[in-house]
Amino acid sequence: MGVGGARDEPRVVGRLRERFPDAVREVRHVGDELTVVVAPAAIREACRFLRDDPDLRYEFLSDLCSVDRLRLPEASPRFEVVYHLTSMRNSSRLRLKVRVEEGEAVESVTGVWEGANWLEREVYDLMGIPFRDHPDLRRLVLPDDFEGHALRKDFPVTTEPRWWEEEGRR
Amino acid sequence: MTETRTMTLNMGPQHPSTHGVLRLVLELDGEAVVRCVPHIGYLHTGMEKTMEDKRYQQAITVTDRMDYLAPMSNNLAFVLSVEKLLGIEATERAQVIRVMMVELTRIKSHLVWLGTHALDIGAMSVFLYCFREREKILDLYEMLSGQRMMSTYIRVGGLMADLPDGFERRVRDFIDEFPKRVDEYEDLLTHNRLWMQRTVGVGVLKREEAIALGVSGPALRASGVPWDIRKVWPYSGYDRFHFDISLAQNGDVYDRYRCRIFEMRQSTAIVRQCLDRMPKGPVNLDDPKIVPPPKPLVRRSMEALIHHFLLYSQGFTVPPGEAYVPIESPKGEIGFYVVSDGSNKPYRVRVRPPSLLNLQALPRMVEGRLVADVVAVIGSIDIVLGEIDR
Numbered sequence: 001m002g003v004g005g006a007r008d009e010p011r012v013v014g015r016l017r018e019r020f021p022d023a024v025r026e027v028r029h030v031g032d033e034l035t036v037v038v039a040p041a042a043i044r045e046a047c048r049f050l051r052d053d054p055d056l057r058y059e060f061l062s063d064l065c066s067v068d069r070l071r072l073p074e075a076s077p078r079f080e081v082v083y084h085l086t087s088m089r090n091s092s093r094l095r096l097k098v099r100v101e102e103g104e105a106v107e108s109v110t111g112v113w114e115g116a117n118w119l120e121r122e123v124y125d126l127m128g129i130p131f132r133d134h135p136d137l138r139r140l141v142l143p144d145d146f147e148g149h150a151l152r153k154d155f156p157v158t159t160e161p162r163w164w165e166e167e168g169r170r
Numbered sequence: 171m172t173e174t175r176t177m178t179l180n181m182g183p184q185h186p187s188t189h190g191v192l193r194l195v196l197e198l199d200g201e202a203v204v205r206c207v208p209h210i211g212y213l214h215t216g217m218e219k220t221m222e223d224k225r226y227q228q229a230i231t232v233t234d235r236m237d238y239l240a241p242m243s244n245n246l247a248f249v250l251s252v253e254k255l256l257g258i259e260a261t262e263r264a265q266v267i268r269v270m271m272v273e274l275t276r277i278k279s280h281l282v283w284l285g286t287h288a289l290d291i292g293a294m295s296v297f298l299y300c301f302r303e304r305e306k307i308l309d310l311y312e313m314l315s316g317q318r319m320m321s322t323y324i325r326v327g328g329l330m331a332d333l334p335d336g337f338e339r340r341v342r343d344f345i346d347e348f349p350k351r352v353d354e355y356e357d358l359l360t361h362n363r364l365w366m367q368r369t370v371g372v373g374v375l376k377r378e379e380a381i382a383l384g385v386s387g388p389a390l391r392a393s394g395v396p397w398d399i400r401k402v403w404p405y406s407g408y409d410r411f412h413f414d415i416s417l418a419q420n421g422d423v424y425d426r427y428r429c430r431i432f433e434m435r436q437s438t439a440i441v442r443q444c445l446d447r448m449p450k451g452p453v454n455l456d457d458p459k460i461v462p463p464p465k466p467l468v469r470r471s472m473e474a475l476i477h478h479f480l481l482y483s484q485g486f487t488v489p490p491g492e493a494y495v496p497i498e499s500p501k502g503e504i505g506f507y508v509v510s511d512g513s514n515k516p517y518r519v520r521v522r523p524p525s526l527l528n529l530q531a532l533p534r535m536v537e538g539r540l541v542a543d544v545v546a547v548i549g550s551i552d553i554v555l556g557e558i559d560r
Contacts, residue, residue: 063507115530
């Protein structure tokens with residue numbers, strides 16, 4: 001049994017295209033992993049549809065994360081938010097993606113899956129992607145006064161050491 | 171006229187029952203919890219970022235340190251994603267050894283859970299019993315990899331080394347004795363009136379809530395969802411083993427306890443099957459571009475020396491692409507989403523942290539209940555803060 005995808009491609013992609021004719025931007029199928037890139041404006045409705053459709057029933061959000069594409073060959077739009085969906089009923093998996101530029105907000109899916117709350121906060125914290133209509137959009141792991149977003153590719157990983165004497169002299 | 175005023179209680183981050191450095195802000199009305207707000211991040215060290223700067227073989231060492239109670243499960247999840255990108259599969263012997271070690275890891279992780287959970291509720295002796303058995307698994311780890319905790323034993327393309335002499339006999343000694351030990355824990359707890367008063371009907375998580383919150387692992391199965399990735403999408407040859415998955419209906423602290431006890435027994439059975447059918451053969455793939463050649467060969471063959479040198483100075487490259495392989499860790503679904511740009515270091519690594527999502531369900535389980543129940547519920551969801559904060 002594969003990890004879903006393979007045998008589900010025609011059905012899932014067909015249903016999505018039928019329901020959201022303009023929103024499906026790209027379908028990629030590598031091995032047993034099926035990836036669908038969706039227009040940012042449609043992501044919440046697409047998620048709700050995938051969760052509620054009696055045929056598909058992607059009722060479990062496995063993961064929500066983000067990728068900074070700054071150093072990849074195809075770097076625009078810069079950010080990718082990645083959703084890993086699981087259908088327990090059909091034992092199938094699906095990866096959804098939306099692509100946004102810096103500062104552009106993504107619609108929150110907390111209304112679809114409650115569990116997305118902290119995952120979106122983590123993306124907001126470490127990658128700096130805001131989520132629209134999120135009930136509690138605060139940083140998750142870093143302190144509130146932290147500057148920058150640590151998982152971005154242009155975040156400096158080394159800094160000049162500052163000695164305590166220098167700080168005292170200031 | 172009476173006025174109800176709530177009080178705010180700060181629990182943690184140094185409270186011993188928070189299993190690490192979790193901080194909860196509790197709003198209390200008398201003894202009852204009105205609101206519970208977890209604060210995390212005290213152990214955040216940027217592990218996902220660190221892995222972007224490590225070669226693939228080096229990055230495995232970082233995974234050990236996420237869920238430090240189940241290092242081999244993390245190794246396996248990461249290695250499976252990388253192997254998928256490379257398009258390789260471990261040898262049969264390596265797969266059986268992986269399953270055996272991952273199941274011993276499950277027992278080890280559940281032992282820490284049971285010991286500390288019982289200690290939190292006030293059962294001291296269970297803690298001592300559990301750590302006695304855990305010590306034996308740590309000894310096995312040490313014998314295998316030279317390390318008691320951060321083993322990095324599972325590698326891309328196979329294993330660090332084959333089993334040392336006498337290892338299988340020691341594992342067999344352990345699993346022959348272990349079911350009796352589980353009976354001992356159960357004698358102490360399962361029908362213990364105090365234990366049941368503290369756990370039955372406490373911290374209930376309903377089936378629909380658990381799914382919507384992304385809860386996985388024993389906590390999900392205790393809520394009545396028969397979902398175990400070892401059965402649904404077998405990896406590493408799990409489809410060749412006979413075992414049952416745990417399942418309970420009430421979703422309370424007691425059911426989560428019963429599920430994990432059941433899993434310890436099942437894991438013992440899987441380890442026994444591994445020993446009985448341990449195949450002969452190599453544990454590493456014969457691919458010198460990925461797996462370092464054996465040391466004696468490096469001393470004799472120039473070509474092997476070159477491969478050795480390249481693998482330890484530059485590592486191997488992975489074709490561009492992305493992969494996610496979920497596995498069933500002791501805590502729940504763990505998987506590494508690895509994005510490769512074709513170089514020798516992962517472009518982006520994301521771990522799906524089961525403890526984080528299970529912890530997110532905590533407010534749902536404790537709000538409306540007593541302060542003392544918070545301690546019981548935290549113990550029952552079996553979190554490791556190293557993995558939550560990463």
